[in-house]
Amino acid sequence: MIRPDADTLLEIVDLQARVEDKPILKGVNLTIKAGEIHAVMGRNGSGKSTLSKVLAGHPAYTVTGGSVLYRGANLLDLEPEQRARLGLFLGFQYPVEIPGVSNLEFLRVSTNARRGEKGEEELDTFAFEDLVRERLQVVQMDPAFLERSVNEGFSGGEKKRNEILQMALLDPLVAILDETDSGLDIDALRIVAGGVNHLASPDNATLLITHYQRLLDVITPDYVHVMAGGRILRTGGKELALELEDRGYDWVDQELAVLEVA
Amino acid sequence: MVAAMSNSASNSAAVAASSWVTTFLERLPAPAGELEAVQWRGREALSRQPLPTRRQEDWRFTDLAPLTALTPALAPAGEQGSWPEPAAGAVRLWLDAPGDPLAGQSLPAGISLLGADEVQQALGHTLAACNCEQHWPVELNQASAPRVLALRVSAVVAPILELVSQAAGDGVMRPVRVLLLLEEKASLEVLQVQLGSGSSLTSLVIEAHLGRESTLRHGLLALGESPACFLGHLAVEQEPRSLLESVWASHGWALSRFEPRVVQVDGEATTSLKALQLADGQQLADTHSRVEFRGPEGQLDQLHKAIADDRGRSVFNGAVKVPRAAQRTNASQLSRNLLLSNQARIDTKPELEIVADDVRCAHGATVSRLQTDELFYLQSRGLSAAVAAGLLKRGFCEEVLRALPAAAAAWRPLQRLLGEA
Numbered sequence: 182m183i184r185p186d187a188d189t190l191l192e193i194v195d196l197q198a199r200v201e202d203k204p205i206l207k208g209v210n211l212t213i214k215a216g217e218i219h220a221v222m223g224r225n226g227s228g229k230s231t232l233s234k235v236l237a238g239h240p241a242y243t244v245t246g247g248s249v250l251y252r253g254a255n256l257l258d259l260e261p262e263q264r265a266r267l268g269l270f271l272g273f274q275y276p277v278e279i280p281g282v283s284n285l286e287f288l289r290v291s292t293n294a295r296r297g298e299k300g301e302e303e304l305d306t307f308a309f310e311d312l313v314r315e316r317l318q319v320v321q322m323d324p325a326f327l328e329r330s331v332n333e334g335f336s337g338g339e340k341k342r343n344e345i346l347q348m349a350l351l352d353p354l355v356a357i358l359d360e361t362d363s364g365l366d367i368d369a370l371r372i373v374a375g376g377v378n379h380l381a382s383p384d385n386a387t388l389l390i391t392h393y394q395r396l397l398d399v400i401t402p403d404y405v406h407v408m409a410g411g412r413i414l415r416t417g418g419k420e421l422a423l424e425l426e427d428r429g430y431d432w433v434d435q436e437l438a439v440l441e442v443a
Numbered sequence: 444m445v446a447a448m449s450n451s452a453s454n455s456a457a458v459a460a461s462s463w464v465t466t467f468l469e470r471l472p473a474p475a476g477e478l479e480a481v482q483w484r485g486r487e488a489l490s491r492q493p494l495p496t497r498r499q500e501d502w503r504f505t506d507l508a509p510l511t512a513l514t515p516a517l518a519p520a521g522e523q524g525s526w527p528e529p530a531a532g533a534v535r536l537w538l539d540a541p542g543d544p545l546a547g548q549s550l551p552a553g554i555s556l557l558g559a560d561e562v563q564q565a566l567g568h569t570l571a572a573c574n575c576e577q578h579w580p581v582e583l584n585q586a587s588a589p590r591v592l593a594l595r596v597s598a599v600v601a602p603i604l605e606l607v608s609q610a611a612g613d614g615v616m617r618p619v620r621v622l623l624l625l626e627e628k629a630s631l632e633v634l635q636v637q638l639g640s641g642s643s644l645t646s647l648v649i650e651a652h653l654g655r656e657s658t659l660r661h662g663l664l665a666l667g668e669s670p671a672c673f674l675g676h677l678a679v680e681q682e683p684r685s686l687l688e689s690v691w692a693s694h695g696w697a698l699s700r701f702e703p704r705v706v707q708v709d710g711e712a713t714t715s716l717k718a719l720q721l722a723d724g725q726q727l728a729d730t731h732s733r734v735e736f737r738g739p740e741g742q743l744d745q746l747h748k749a750i751a752d753d754r755g756r757s758v759f760n761g762a763v764k765v766p767r768a769a770q771r772t773n774a775s776q777l778s779r780n781l782l783l784s785n786q787a788r789i790d791t792k793p794e795l796e797i798v799a800d801d802v803r804c805a806h807g808a809t810v811s812r813l814q815t816d817e818l819f820y821l822q823s824r825g826l827s828a829a830v831a832a833g834l835l836k837r838g839f840c841e842e843v844l845r846a847l848p849a850a851a852a853a854w855r856p857l858q859r860l861l862g863e864a
Contacts, residue, residue, distance in 0.1 A: 281838030294825030
């Protein structure tokens with residue numbers, strides 16, 4: 182939902198970043214306002230996932246230029262956990278398995294970290310169980326997964342549902358979903374997309390990172406950005422995604438080649 | 444010149460080692476009681492066998508300095524510490540009680556005490572079968588242990604038997620000796636808790652004979668406070684179709700060395716060994732295990748985990764012997780280690796000796812730091828780096844701790860191991 186008077190939540194200006202000695206992001210510009218759903222598309226290696234990790238604060242990436250304002254404050258100064266507590270959420274492409282750590286306990290500790298930041302009361306074990314059982318319905322997840330270790334032995338679809346469950350509990354202002362659709366069959370995709378749609382509100386924003394149109398069939402973006410060579414090459418409405426689906430990425434490569442010569 | 448110097452250094456070390464043994468023997472009371480003969484033999488052996496040195500392959504990584512810094516004398520009967528109540532369904536025996544540890548206790552149905560003659564016949568049998576009756580830590584125990592808890596298990600025993608012993612105070616030695624004979628189809632679950640503090644030495648020797656189709660679940664929780672030291676030895680003979688599940692966790696000792704030795708006398712048995720050892724500060728935690736298959740179709744599942752932090756050092760040596768008679772053995776051994784500081788050290792070594800040709804023996808070892816991606820995942824959910832690291836360490840420990848007998852929960856092993864209690 183595009184509203185001209187909505188608050189700006191995230192403002193990325195000329196963002197540049199590298200991993201080890203390799204520059205990946207070469208000047209990304211993107212502004213996200215409350216209520217909006219953005220999709221970033223692009224080939225493998227275009228920098229999409231790097232953008233999501235840099236925003237969340239992954240230590241392997243070094244920001245070499247530009248700025249990111251999150252609700253007016255410098256996001257890049259904050260530790261990953263502070264970003265999360267302030268309402269920035271990253272749904273992982275490959276959620277990490279953590280043997281021996283109970284999913285329920287993990288969800289409780291993280292939920293309370295976010296609640297504390299919002300000035301809300303921490304939830305004890307019992308109150309949290311009530312909350313989590315209610316939120317499980319958003320992703321139609323079996324409560325048995327709460328008793329298991331974080332993501333351990335989960336199928337691809339179960340891991341992604343667990344990500345959306347975390348999103349439902351953490352109530353983020355900006356949710357970045359990195360290829361949440363990858364590895365999902367069509368039923369799981371509907372459930373996950375249904376969860377994302379359910380959680381979208383006029384007060385928050387979603388940044389979807391994806392290869393495929395099929396996710397955008399079930400979550401309608403307000404903006405579609407095409408990324409290539411570490412930059413956003415073109416921005417349009419949802420029809421841009423359809424055009425990509427139709428024409429493939431070759432024209433993007435050509436535009437990029439022209440740009441890099443210039 | 445250099446050779447001469449190192450010679451004289453090792454000579455003086457040898458002198459120090461032999462004088463430690465001499466002093467130790469001098470401080471022992473005269474042999475007496477039910478184990479008098481064993482004590483005589485043990486002392487005789489020790490007087491001829493100085494401390495192990497790092498020139499012996501088995502002790503290469505194990506610096507005994509924390510042990511030789513102690514001047515232990517046999518502890519009198521102990522005083523109970525502020526221990527948790529035994530868990531529901533557990534029967535606790537306090538092994539250091541004045542007089543008879545069984546006084547006022549009735550043993551659970553299916554367990555009976557061995558008579559003196561039976562003890563004399565059975566004691567040391569399994570040690571000999573495991574080829575370790577002359578092993579130094581065993582002789583140390585034999586020289587000093589005033590008594591043995593010797594039990595026959597003749598049925599499926601429902602309650603968990605909890606054996607607690609504590610070495611508290613300076614210059615104290617607490618030798619504990621246990622003998623378990625499990626008859627055919629019998630089953631027993633034991634939790635042994637060994638606590639040590641001050642400049643004390645704990646010496647533990649357990650022998651267990653598992654008859655056909657019997658089951659022994661043995662948990663050992665060895666919780667020390669440096670400079671206390673711990674030397675433990677578990678010798679098990681398994682008859683066919685018996686099951687041994689041994690789980691041990693140790694933390695806090697200046698020096699701990701645990702040596703499980705298992706022999707499957709005719710193969711066809713199942714052995715599961717799980718261990719967790721933590722070494723921080725300047726602690727040394729050492730496990731030397733040996734499993735020997737003397738017949739076909741035996742199974743082994745072994746997981747050894749260690750965390751070394753600060754200047755701590757962890758040693759694991761896991762020997763598995765599969766002679767020609769042990770065809771169709773299926774053994775797996777995994778050593779997983781977390782190295783949390785630049786000055787900590789991990790030595791891990793599988794030692795597989797396989798002669799039989801139709802066997803499956805898998806082994807692996809990993810040494811790593813906490814995984815960046817795991818830490819980042821937790822941090823991206825609002826957990827601070829310290830909390831995330833703590834959670835990952837807990838997760839690493841839990842895999843072993845949850846295999847301990849249920850009665851262990853009362854001792855809050857995770858909190859103790861991670862220094863949260």
